[in-house]
Amino acid sequence: MRILLIASAFNSLTQRVRAELGDDGHSMAVVLAADDASVRTAVQRHAPQLIIAPMLRTALPEDIWSQHVCLIVHPGPPGDRGPSSLDRAVQDGESRWGVTVLQADAEMDAGDIWAWEPCALPPVAKSDLYRGEVADAALTAVRVAVERYASGTYLPMSQRGMTARSRPFLRQPERRIDWTSWPTESVLRSLRAADSQPGVLDELLGVECFLHGGHPEDRLRGEPGSILATRDEAICRATVDGAVWIPQARLRRTPGGPPTIKLPAGSALGDRLTGVPEMPAPLELPKSRRTWRDIRYHERSDVGFLRFSFPGGAMSTSQCRRLLAAFRFACTRPTRVVVLGGERDFFSNGIHLNVIEAAADPAAESWANIQAMDDLVEAVLTTTDRLVVAALAGNAAAGGAMLALAADEVWCRAGTVLNPHYRLMGLFGSEFWTYTLPRRVGAEVAAALQRDAAPMSASAAQDLGLADRVMAGSPREFTDEVARLATGLAGTSATDRRITDKKAARERDEAVRPLSVYRDEELARMRRTFFSPDEPYHALRAAFVHKQPAPMRSAEPGDA
Numbered sequence: 001m002r003i004l005l006i007a008s009a010f011n012s013l014t015q016r017v018r019a020e021l022g023d024d025g026h027s028m029a030v031v032l033a034a035d036d037a038s039v040r041t042a043v044q045r046h047a048p049q050l051i052i053a054p055m056l057r058t059a060l061p062e063d064i065w066s067q068h069v070c071l072i073v074h075p076g077p078p079g080d081r082g083p084s085s086l087d088r089a090v091q092d093g094e095s096r097w098g099v100t101v102l103q104a105d106a107e108m109d110a111g112d113i114w115a116w117e118p119c120a121l122p123p124v125a126k127s128d129l130y131r132g133e134v135a136d137a138a139l140t141a142v143r144v145a146v147e148r149y150a151s152g153t154y155l156p157m158s159q160r161g162m163t164a165r166s167r168p169f170l171r172q173p174e175r176r177i178d179w180t181s182w183p184t185e186s187v188l189r190s191l192r193a194a195d196s197q198p199g200v201l202d203e204l205l206g207v208e209c210f211l212h213g214g215h216p217e218d219r220l221r222g223e224p225g226s227i228l229a230t231r232d233e234a235i236c237r238a239t240v241d242g243a244v245w246i247p248q249a250r251l252r253r254t255p256g257g258p259p260t261i262k263l264p265a266g267s268a269l270g271d272r273l274t275g276v277p278e279m280p281a282p283l284e285l286p287k288s289r290r291t292w293r294d295i296r297y298h299e300r301s302d303v304g305f306l307r308f309s310f311p312g313g314a315m316s317t318s319q320c321r322r323l324l325a326a327f328r329f330a331c332t333r334p335t336r337v338v339v340l341g342g343e344r345d346f347f348s349n350g351i352h353l354n355v356i357e358a359a360a361d362p363a364a365e366s367w368a369n370i371q372a373m374d375d376l377v378e379a380v381l382t383t384t385d386r387l388v389v390a391a392l393a394g395n396a397a398a399g400g401a402m403l404a405l406a407a408d409e410v411w412c413r414a415g416t417v418l419n420p421h422y423r424l425m426g427l428f429g430s431e432f433w434t435y436t437l438p439r440r441v442g443a444e445v446a447a448a449l450q451r452d453a454a455p456m457s458a459s460a461a462q463d464l465g466l467a468d469r470v471m472a473g474s475p476r477e478f479t480d481e482v483a484r485l486a487t488g489l490a491g492t493s494a495t496d497r498r499i500t501d502k503k504a505a506r507e508r509d510e511a512v513r514p515l516s517v518y519r520d521e522e523l524a525r526m527r528r529t530f531f532s533p534d535e536p537y538h539a540l541r542a543a544f545v546h547k548q549p550a551p552m553r554s555a556e557p558g559d560a
């Protein structure tokens with residue numbers, strides 16, 4: 001079927017719908033709903049048999065929905081209506097939710113229902129759910145709706161007579177935390193419902209700022225609302241019955257002042273945190289601890305699990321360095337397999353564009369960040385005494401996707417979207433991709449992936465040879481399955497042989513072309529881009545960070 005996706009942004013869900021329905025054999029096109037005119041032009045041009053809106057913040061023009069079947073993906077169960085559905089579900093502490101695919105109609109979310117799918121809402125951030133359980137349910141419901149529509153005989157269910165619950169946009173006053181009376185669980189619900197956007201507006205250390213992310217702390221206690229500690233650039237803030245960790249913050253823009261961006265909380269608050277103690281936590285935390293750490297390590301049988309989880313999948317220079325130190329530690333342990341990757345959400349999206357944008361010298365920070373990333377990838381590539389598995393519970397892009405390809409095996413949760421390319425950020429790319437990508441898919445496909453810069457599903461990645469395993473199931477089931485398979489891998493005698501072969505292969509490759517040559521050549525092009533202010537990268541990065549439309553690019557990356 002010819003399907004046109006209309007979306008407010010080419011976000012993760014839209015990418016996933018495009019990739020997975022494309023895998024199913026449909027012919028897919030996407031248009032961003034900038035205005036009614038661009039929607040009309042796209043509909044005329046593509047003459048779609050079906051229109052789907054995976055994520056739409058505005059209403060479709062009436063002439064479009066009255067002449068075409070337009071299916072809207074609503075992140076709420078049947079009867080639920082309104083623009084803040086998922087925010088409110090998380091804020092209210094719902095543990096079960098759903099996604100409904102309904103037909104666009106005059107009244108928002110009131111159209112006939114083509115399909116719906118229930119899902120669990122574990123206590124994590126809204127955006128993490130949106131890319132996890134909610135996206136899984138959305139894809140199931142969309143597929144059912146498409147099949148029903150294609151059958152030509154299915155009659156969608158009218159909402160007439162159904163109890164509807166319309167809820168308004170969730171505004172800051174309703175999100176506002178009362179630190180003097182709210183218990184930790186309420187504080188966490190508010191923080192999670194606002195993460196990753198819009199954050200919770202608050203006042204902290206004399207400034208107004210938006211707080212992003214919230215994780216419980218089991219030991220630190222203090223005056224409610226006070227800042228108790230920092231850890232790896234997160235802040236710990238006391239509640240009436242405990243404390244919470246907040247990893248990121250954005251200062252509120254002052255009238256007439258420059259736009260502000262979300263940063264690690266330590267960077268956002270800067271000197272205001274002077275005197276607040278840094279409270280490190282061990283890399284290996286006992287299971288019973290309820291505290292926050294963005295990198296953790298634990299062992300089971302002969303497997304070391306190095307878990308990392310960075311907001312938005314972005315990895316700053318310091319985060320890369322800390323992860324490298326943790327990886328080096330993991331490699332000192334008597335294990336045969338090391339598994340890299342968090343339990344949920346993004347694997348990695350490469351260098352931290354916000355931290356770079358906020359730096360006094362963005363070119364120098366880009367350069368430092370890419371080298372820190374390369375150091376990490378090089379450490380993975382040169383690990384020859386054990387197997388390394390990259391376990392992708394969620395999406396990976398650009399240098400983050402290449403980090404995964406440095407491992408011996410790449411295991412993806414079904415539903416993962418991969419963007420193994422750099423062009424859209426105006427970069428040639430690094431992270432040894434000129435070695436690892438052709439190694440897996442051949443030079444021609446590697447070049448096509450860079451050129452096309454298209455998102456791909458986990459199963460398409462497996463078909464191409466970019467992924468070795470794709471596992472169905474929820475994020476929780478994926479974690480358990482990864483643990484089971486990794487333990488099995490470490491336990492087979494064939495693994496000894498694989499480790500020996502891997503070492504020999506690395507030595508052979510090194511003799512043909514040393515890793516340092518790949519690194520130097522990639523970095524020479526990256527350096528030219530970073531330190532040439534006219535390169536599109538700088539404007540593309542600024543647009544991405546400030547959530548503006550990408551400017552037109554005048555040159556191919558690295559042409560300078």
Ligand code: COA
Nearest residue numbers: 011012196312314349350351352353354397398399419425
């Ligand atoms: N640096 C800083 N922030 C990043 C980031 C990066 N490399 N990659 C993603 N993020 C942030 C986004 O700004 C967004 O922030 P928000 O939640 O506050 O809005 C959040 O992570 C989620 O990203 P989003 O773009 O909404 O997710 P998505 O799943 O729709 O799209 C990508 C995923 C990877 C396609 C998109 O985020 C992207 O293009 N990232 C940049 C990748 C890149 O070029 N890296 C640098 C080269 S190595």
